Every structure is written in C-alpha cells, then in structure tokens.
Amino acid sequence: MDMKATKKKLGMKERYRALTRDLGWESSYQDKDAIFPYVNYEGIKVHDWDKWEDPFRLTMDAYWKYQAEKERKFYAIIDAHAQNNGHLNITDARYLSALKIFLQAISPGEYAAHKGFARAGREFPGVGTQVACQMQAIDELRHAQTQIHAMSNYNRYYDGFHAFADARDRIWYTSVARSFFDDAMSAGPFEFMIAIGFSFEYVLTNLLFVPFMSGAAYNGDMATVTFGFSAQSDEARHMTLGLECIKFMLEQDPDNLPIVQAWIDKWFWRGFRVLGLVSTMMDYMLPKRVMSWREAWEIYGVENGGALFKDLARYGIRPPKGWDDAEKAIDHMSHQFMLGLYQWSFGTSFHSWIPSDEDMDWLSAKYPDTFDKYYRPRWAHIKKLKAAGTPFKNYGLARLCQCCQLPSVFTEPDDPTLTCHRETVYKGEKYQFCSDGCKDIFDNEPEKYIQSWLPMPALFSELGGDVGAWMNWVSLRDGDDNGDYDGSTDQKHFNEWRGLATSNL
C-alpha cells in the first residue's frame, strides 16, 4: 500500500494537551513532597490536581509568537510618540503626577508580580497551573518593562521620573504598594494566588487600570494608552487564572473554605488601601477628568464586585469583611489622601496642588454629601495660607499604619470628623493601624508584620532623622521633584515648550 493517509491536523484541544499536560512527568527518584515543599503548609487540601481546569488553552509556541508581535507593535508606537514630541500633546503637566505615582508605585508591582508568578509556577505541582503561572510571570515582566519604556520619554523632559527604583524602595507613599506585593510574595503559593491572581487581578484591577487608561486617553498621553492596550490583552488570562484558582481550592475540599475566606477578607482590604492612591489620581490629578472615584467604584466595585460575590456565595463565601467600611470610605478617601499629599509635598517625588475653584465645583457636584461639608473649608483655609505667603506645610511625620503603611489620615467609618486609629500591643511593643481591617490582618499574623520595614521609622533608624540626607537617599531633588505644582520647573517647561510648539515665536 503506498496510499498516504493524510494525518488529521491536531485540534486546538489536543495541541494544547500535547504542549502542556503532556510535558509533565511523575517523579521517580525524588519524593513529591521534597519537590514541592510549600504546597501543603498553608493547609489547603488538594485531592486531585487533574481537576484543575486550564482556564485558557494557549501553548507556549503560540504565546511567544503573539507576545513578540505585540512588542514589535508597541515599540513602533512608542518610538513615534517620542520622535513627534508626544509629551506636548498631554492636556497639562499636572497630569504627570499621576504618571509618576504609577511609575514609582505600580510598575514595580508588575515586576513583583512577575517574581511571584515565577515562584508560584515552580511551587504548584499541577502542570496546567505551572504553565499558566509561567506565562503570567513573563507577561508581568513585559508589563513592567513596557511601562518603564513608555514613561522613559517623559524622563527626558520632566522631573520625578529619574529615580523610580529608589523611590520604590525608599520613599514613603510607595511603600504602600510595595508592602502589598512583598506581603503577597512572602506568603505561600495559594495565598499568593488569592492576593495577586484573585484580589488584585480580578477584584481590583479594573478599578486601577480602566480609570487610569481612560485618564491617559482623555489627557492625550498616547504612550500610556499604548501600554494599556498591550497589557490589557493579557489581563483576561490573568483574571481567569485567579478565578480558576479560587474555584479549584473551594471545590477540592470543604476545609479550604475558611482559609480562603480569611484570605479574601485580608486581600480585599489590603487592595482597597492601595487603591487610595488611585482615588486621589482620579479626583484630583487628571486635568481632564474621566469619572469620579465614586462613579468608578459604583461600576467596578459595587456592580462587578457585587456580581462576583453573589456567585461566590454559592460556595458559601461571603463578601469581604471590610466591604461595608470600604463603602463608607468612598466619599472621603480621595480628599483625605490628597490633603495628606499636599501637606507633605516636600517629601513626594511628584507635585500636588490646591484644586482650582472650578475643580472644587466639580468635586462638590460629584460628592454632594461630603465635599462642601468637610473638605472645601480645609482647601479654602490652605488657599488663604498660601495667598498670605505662609503655605501650609506639615513637617511632622505621619503615623504610619503597620499593615498598609499609609499614613493614618482616614476617618472613622461612622464619623468623618474623627481620625481613625487603632493599636495593638504585641510582645511589649505598640503597633499602630489606620483601620479595623488593617489591625485584624496584623493580629492574625503578628510575627509577619512586626518585621515590616516602615519608611518613617527608617528615617530615624537609618538616617538619624536628617531630612536632607533622607532626600538624597531616596533620590529626591529638593525644589525640582517635590512641592507645589504651581511654580514648579515642570509647569514652567511645559508651558514654554508647548508655547513654542503651538506658536510661531
């Protein structure tokens, strides 16, 4: 017989199986527990790794092909942006404060996520899980890189971009995001997946990325829009991975439920605190606004989060413990945090400013129950001080929360005139917290959080309280990177260059 049977092309499903599940093997000369030493110690019981359903069927070869093409496209756009003075197309240089915070606090988070997923991919025994984590690890590395590259063009012209790595490690407000990721990375693999794969990628990512990316689009920042699109084409995979992991844990054994619930409580609250930075960006830092923080919360928090927790209720999961406190904080947090940033602006590697009258009218329209009552009077006072030549500066150091590391600037859930403050004494030391949520997290794992590196104590322990030395240490150039936007070099340069670009002078 010399008739050749044409071999049927493998279907997508078989192709996937061949390139993922088929790559695994049973170990013979090493004990499974020795190979995967971390997978049991969190108490999560898994009876059958084969029940892990691969949330997407992407093979490594196809993955490389897609990502390479995305890179090519991305850099073509970024290069064009740089060559055509894209930085002058933004609405106003105030917008850059949002970018600086993103670069100092969030892009390093992408890198941390990369490390975390690389580790999780090694620590989980299931092959499907390993492959999915590996891909996400590479994605997150790419996100960190593309973000840094997209923003590096701004570094040629504006202050505050030059030392984001030092800022990430040493400055105070960035330690909020950093400690979030460090906490996740130093947890076991399953908790890491809840922290980043579930809480961050699913519950919170839309609140972070969607407003930020639309903010970029509204404000003419095409470089950021481009990395946004490029990253967003990976995000669905990330969300599905987080969702699959939580389903897997809940379905494998009923004993997993209370463990998962505790992690959901913890990571919702930790994530919510990180989002404090975003609320301020949305309500105060975009010259051309997209929507208020309250509106974003309604869509992405209440509606989408509500739908998710409704579905999770089928497993017996209840909404996160801090959900109600979060809801009560929504109309206050951006104002409280921006007031904090303004009074400590000598120590920020970005500019803040007093909102204009027009800004304040927008804020009272968006926050009819809170802005005029609690926050407009404070801004009015601060404005008066500035006009009198005695701008309001707070050279005292903020009391930081031992858990989320934000300064305790937030108020009691049921009394917006009273600063919220909790404390715990552990082994003879007193620890401070911004909220019940943060205190609960500490009380549950005190040995972990007493090791936290906190920036304010570090100023004393490492630099003897010398603010000038501290500025050098965090690579913050006094008078350039920090302080009020009004009168800054960024403001001066942007207006000059834009003038040159749009006039015949």
Next chain:
Amino acid sequence: MSYELTIEPLGQTIEIEEGQTILDAALRAGIYLPHACCHGLCATCKVQVTDGEVEHGEASSFALMDFERDEGKCLACCARAESDLVIEAEIDEDPDAENLPVRDFDGTVSRIESLTPTIKGVWIKLDKPEGMRFQAGQYVNLALPGGIGSRAFSIASAPSVAGEIELNIRIVPGGEGTTYVHEKLRAGDRIRIAGPYGRFFVKKSANVPVVFMAGGSGLSSPRSMILDLLEGGFEQPITLVYGQRNRDELYYHDAFLALAETHPNFRYVPALSHEPERSGWQAFRGFVHEAAKAAFDNDFRGNKAYLCGPPLMIEACIATLMQGRLFERDIYTEKFISAADAQQVRSPLFKAI
C-alpha cells in the same frame, strides 16, 4: 437579513442577524463561547473563521493583531457576519449532542388539557408521519398567530413518540402568548413549531447517577428526559425532586408515583412550598432545594444534576448542590430566561450555570 453561522467542533448551525456579533448569536442560541470583556480588548473570545467574511468591528489591534486577521482569526464579541460563516471555537465536543438540525414542522393541535389551574397540556400532532427528531430536554419555538410571534416551550413528551409533541404551558399574567394558548387555542387548530433547540440533554455517556430538580412549569424537560432514560434501560439511580406551591399545581404526581413503583432505580421526591397546613400532605413541605438537600443528606457527590425552572429556584438549587459538593462540571440548567434576567451583570466565575 440573516446568515447561517456554523460553529465547529460542535457542528451546530444557528442564525446570525446582520449587525449581530458572533458571540451574541452563539450565546442566544445556548452555545457558550469563552468571553470576558465583550468589547474587543482581551482576546478571550478569539475564534478561527474557516469560511466566510466578517467585519472586525472595534477589535483592538493588540487583542487581534494584523497577522491574525490575515490568518482568519476574529474576536467573536465584535465580529459581525458579512456572509454565511463557519467558525472554529475552543469549545469541547459534546459526545452526547446529536446536533439535530432545526426545522419548521406543521401540525394540528390534537388535544388540550388543564393539568393545573395555571398549566395547560397541549398536544400537537405533526403532519410528517416520522415527526420531529429531538433529544429529551430540548425545546421548540411555538409560532402563534396575530403578530404575537413565537415563544419557547420545552417538550414534555419522550422522543420515542416523535409524531405527537406534548407541551406544558403555564400562563404568564399579562403575557400575550401564554394567554392566547390558554384562552384561544383549540383542538383542531393548525399550528407550526420550529425545533429542536437547546443543549439541555442528559449526558448519558458519563453513566453516573442523575438527579433532576424541577419547579413551576420546569417539569417538561425532566419529564421527557426521565421517560427517555427509563425506556432506554438506563441503570443508574435516577432522582426527581419536583416542587410546586400546592397539591393542585403538582401535575403528573400520580404518574411519577407509578413510575417509581415499577422502576426500582427511579426515586420520586415531591415538595410543596405553600400547601395548607392541615391538607393531609404527607411528603416534604418546603422548596425544591431544601427537599433535595434532605433527600441527599447534603452530599451530591458523584451525581450529575439537571435543573429546570424559574431563575430563583435554579439559583437556590445551584447553591445547595455546590455546598453539597457538586460543581459546575456536573450541573446543567435550562433557565426560562426573561429579558430582565438576561440584563443582570454576571461575573465570569461560572460559564454555564
């Protein structure tokens, strides 16, 4: 103007309207295609077009790159048909699906019976002697006259009697179609149905015990499925948990009692939620999900569950099953979705339930 959309590897052909997205057409036909953002950003819904022309709509150039467009890929959530289409999607072939083609069938109403104060049994004798081939659990669209249009009803009879189709139709207060059936439709009327539709059928190939949960007018599919299984000599345990408000509404009760007598592998668990206190009802009082939980001692492992009825009942049953450790891969539902349900925001945690 509409086109035909064939979805591989299912081999099922459905209709797609001009301007309708592939995803929308598929979901409305009960075929789940993976999706997430629904507006061209995330690429979850990427499918291969193997035949025909599409318009890519608002697909992001990162989610669907140029080389992929050249390869014939598209994003189902924004691609619209410009001709008849064949697509290949990342969905599993279902060994139990017969993929029967949808056809129009003319027939005559042969009998109408009041099964309960709110439900009428309607029998339709089809003109074609061989009748309509369908899988137990599927439904038909009943075309009603006078501009009412067509309405979906599950087939209540077994596939073995293909020449005469039985429907059980509950009147919806203010509902044009069901009111017509209850008040105007008469034996002898000519009528047209289209079908069979739907992917709600028993996964016989899994060969594991099955539990049906039915409430309200949701009994039709489970009844057809049970009759079909028993006729076919299915040997695994079969349980029907069947709930109504009161005894008057509990139609086919005696018939199920009789089936349970003659088939040792069939267990019948009726439940009444609003039966008067002293009525002499000896069996379970409460909702379907509560009856099921009690009947299975809160442990549904090893079963496959088929749920049919109003959305609230389905939701309660799913939670009960999941807390009794039966999960999405073993739960199948037919929701009588109304427009209001379809608009609810859902999370992507579950695909089909």
